Amino acid sequence: MTESTTHHGTGPDHGTGAVVVVAAALLDGGRLLAARRSAPADLAGRWELPGGKVEPGERPEDALVRELREELGVEAVPGERIPGEWPLKPGYVLRVWTARLRSGEPRPLEDHDELRWLARHELDTVDWLDQDRPAVAEAALRLPAA
Numbered sequence: 446m447t448e449s450t451t452h453h454g455t456g457p458d459h460g461t462g463a464v465v466v467v468a469a470a471l472l473d474g475g476r477l478l479a480a481r482r483s484a485p486a487d488l489a490g491r492w493e494l495p496g497g498k499v500e501p502g503e504r505p506e507d508a509l510v511r512e513l514r515e516e517l518g519v520e521a522v523p524g525e526r527i528p529g530e531w532p533l534k535p536g537y538v539l540r541v542w543t544a545r546l547r548s549g550e551p552r553p554l555e556d557h558d559e560l561r562w563l564a565r566h567e568l569d570t571v572d573w574l575d576q577d578r579p580a581v582a583e584a585a586l587r588l589p590a591a
């Protein structure tokens with residue numbers, strides 16, 4: 446692969462060779478959206494920040510918008526990157542952005558069987574995937590305390 450195919454930070458990550466999975470800390474009305482995975486079996490029933498794999502040639506923020514459109518049926522606007530990167534299965538890393546709703550109300554169209562809007566004091570009421578927990582804790586700081 447040549448420099449020109451990798452230097453946009455898309456698909457396989459230029460720095461590490463890992464596939465980037467993007468996820469959204471979707472914030473609305475002082476709440477964060479939690480999504481319960483319906484598959485695969487080892488992740489089903491656990492809660493995550495919705496998202497998915499960046500496709501080759503795709504910018505991470507574009508992947509985020511695409512995944513939220515496909516999985517939740519909403520149009521979203523990416524905000525700031527939450528600092529950090531979290532390892533998933535071998536060869537995959539998780540990166541998280543805040544996001545806001547532009548239009549639509551999230552519905553579990555694909556990959557999830559339940560959605561919940563959680564206020565700051567409710568964030569520990571669902572069983573988050575371990576790898577999502579640091580980003581959820583960061584996102585909590587963007588929610589009102591009361």
Ligand code: 523
Nearest residue numbers: 466467468493494495496497498533574576577
């Ligand atoms: N995670 C994860 N946390 C998290 C997401 C969105 C994904 O740990 N918030 C993991 C789960 C999978 C891998 O990242 O091991 C890919 O996520 P997935 O399956 O949501 O990505 P998609 O939707 O791109 O995958 P396909 O359905 O295969 O296209």
